[in-house]
Amino acid sequence: MLDFERGEKIFFSFNGQEIEAYPTETIAAALHAAGVSKLGESPELHRPRGLFCAIGNCSSCFMVVDGKPNMRVCVINVKPGMCVEEQKGKGELNY
């Protein structure tokens, strides 16, 4: 039998809402486990966007993570206290 080491339970925020997760998970995995499948909106028609390639290739799971846009949440591990937000359309660069 495989043994999954999930680690200690942690918390992060999604659109201001507290979500529980394990540090071995990606942000996308944690959100799916919490029942969130809409991760953002398409740039032109604002249709829902979610997980697609799951290997950091396709740009479908772009989210705003700790204020940075265009983050591929399918390949970024979740960290305690992380601030994850839905990205509506093209990301806004901060300066």
Added chain:
Amino acid sequence: MKNAYDIVIIGGGIMGCSVAFELAKNGRTDVLILEQEYLTSGATGRCGAGIRQQWGSPLNAKLAVESTHIFENIEEYTGYSGSCGLNQGGYLLVAYTEKEWAQFQKNLELQHSLGIGSFAVDLDGIKEIVPHINTEGMYGACFNAKDGHADPFHCTYAYAKGAERYGVDIATYTKVTGFVTEGGRIKAVETDKGTVQANIVINCTGGHAAQMASLVHDDLPIKPERHQILITEPVAHIMNPMVMSFHRHFYVQQTPHGSVIMGFGDPTEPVSFNIRASWQYLEENAYVVTKTLPALRELRVVRQWAGLYDMSPDRYPIINQAKAAEGFWTIAGFSGHGFMIAPRVAILVANHLAGKEDSIDINLLSTERYAKGELLVEPSVV
């Protein structure tokens, strides 16, 4: 493709297609465009497609102003159903040396005398135009709101479709292998799909122009030089103008789609036909550009590629009839700014071949100027 034409144009880029269109408009419709691959497959499809009027010499400025007027209505002008994507966000030319800043003042004087509405801005003014720019090391900048960029593919197709409507033929994937001359006159073009008779041949092959002209024993001082360019992922609108530095050899612009296109001209680039992309360029370009525009650091690069500049000794185009083969014309040597002046250059050439008068003397652009030592030096080129 028939086996005889009045005029055969070699090269399916912006130059070849615009010349074909203007010739056809002037009644010379028995024209063939030969393209070794597909339309825009050479320098046109690889270029930054900037359109600027802030030049440092009168002829370039005049060509650029009159070309911009055409770009502003190119769809209507050519009868094109698509959009050529002109975006007049302006050009912000930043000065990093005192000498450059002094040259800019001279350029402004010249531009104002030609009715170009460019103006100088101080460091605060620069910040107003591009809020996220790092002005460290800058002396000032020049700005012209009428500059911008267009879509090089659509512009070329606009001219090509317009030319076809007048009856011009276009043969893609047809490679020129040689020429037939008789008594010092061009007679025919040999291609891998057969020989085509022609009264006039126009060589619009950019970086390959000297090679092509050498087939009729015409010696042209045009040299190919690789320039590289990259495009990033799209982000929300962050900058209006093209930001450009001659001293640091870069230009950066954001397309209407949101991706950022930037190029860096390596001053040590050797003469060659190499159009492979290099990691050295990627590293150097990213370093140079993010020093001036730090906000772009967070952007991922989607693609990079290279194309050929067709460099002439004085960075001015060469429009020349071969001495050894009457009727063989070369239009090349644009030195990295062919796209933006192509509309007006095409009119100049078509007027000449149709026997019409033009406000610009075409002979100024012949290679005679090198023999006489009367170069048309352009100080402002990336």
